[in-house]
Amino acid sequence: MRFDLTDLRLFLNVHETGSITAGARRSHMTLASASERVRGMEDALGVPLLLREARGVEATPAGRTLAHHARLVLGQIDRMRGELDHYGLGLKGHVRVLCNTTALSEYLPAVLGAFLKDHPRISVDLEERLSHEIADALRAGACDIGVLADSADLHGLHARVFRHDPLTLIVPQGHPLAERAQVLLEEVAGHEFVGLVEGSALQEHIAHHARRSGRPLSYRVRLRSFDAVCRMVGQGVGIAIVPRVAAARYARAAGVRRVALADGWAARDLVLCVRDDLPAYAAELVEYALRDAPASPEASGRTGRAGAGGRGRTRSPTPQRPG
Known part of the structure; x- marks a missing residue:
């Protein structure tokens, strides 16, 4: 049995995307080449690694075992490259970051632009996910760094707290709610809303x-950016x-x-999370991202340290969904 690093990275990409086509694209190879490599791995082992279905692929027990070891091997290679890079050999580091909507649109572009x-x-490979999906991906070793809402199970x-990120209601000038100091979601659920795309x-x-309040919201229009949402609200289309x-x-x-939202779930923080030790270059990104993080005693007491060694306390709040 001989698998090279390209085989392992390809299989991991296929496993994470649920598709040989998507895995091949992420691995920068043709579908034919990727399919041949996966078949070669299965032939070498004598067992199937993937269940091929019309909508994609799913790993078999043997495939899940291979994916687990591939993460360990590739993670160790990344750490080796990061440490050697400090000796001036010029090796390039790659960091996988998952984040939620607000982090992607409001905070990370400036941080990553300056860092890069x-x-x-x-x-940096940056991708938007739901907060509970990011936490799961970190625990599975599918990414290096996550920036997510603190409502997720950590x-x-x-x-570490990355930014304070409370949610607020916005209404047009002159709207009946405009003079309210704060509202609860259930109070305004009957209004027409403007939102982001599904x-x-x-x-x-x-x-x-x-849904938890029993008052699902009605949307007149869904848009792709906060700027567009705010402008549509300003034109009187709805609230958001x-x-x-x-x-x-x-x-x-x-x-x-x-108008302030009085619901407890609206008063949230964004947290930057890692699982274990990071390659040196990924740890540098963590330290860079946390330079402007809130430094209050409350924040540092509620979370652990997200640095290179992963030292400090872990945080285990009551699980909630999603953020």
Whole structure:
């Protein structure tokens, strides 16, 4: 049995995407080449690694075992490269980051832009996911760093507050709710809403809590950015729930008013999480990202250290969904 690193990375990509086609694309190879490599691994082992179905593939027990060991091997290779990079050999590091909607649109672009400019030999794979999916991916070793809402189950992860990220209601100027100091979601659920496109992490978070209250929300239009949502609200199309930082950024230009949400789930933090030791270059990104993080005693007491060694306390709040 001889598997090279390309085989292992390909199989892991196929396993994580649930598709040979998507795994081949992520591995930068043709579908034919990827299929041949996977068949070669199965022939070498004498057992099937994937169950091939019309909508994709699913790993067999043998495939899940291979994926587990592939993560360990590739993770060790990444750590080796990161440590050798400090000896000036010029090896390039790659960091896998998963984040929720707000982190992707409001905070990480500035952080990553500055970091990548200062670290030309490092690349970042950034992807939006639901917060509970990010926590699961971290525990499975499918990513290096996660930026997610603190409402997710962080058991087994090292976490630090990344940014305070409360949600707020926005309404048009002159709206009956505009003079309210704060509202509960159940009070405004009967209004027409403007939201983000289906599948966005924040939209799923809001929909989850609306269902829990027994008052699902009605949307007149769904858009792809907070800027577009704020502008549509300003034109009187409906009301919306957005991160306070986005509302503050676009309020004046869009002509909207902010109304505080009194629901406990709306007063949230974004946390930066890792699982175990990181390669040196990934640990540098963590330290860089946390430079402007809140440094209050409350924040440091509620979370563990998310640095290179993963030291500090882990945080295990009561599991909730999603964020």
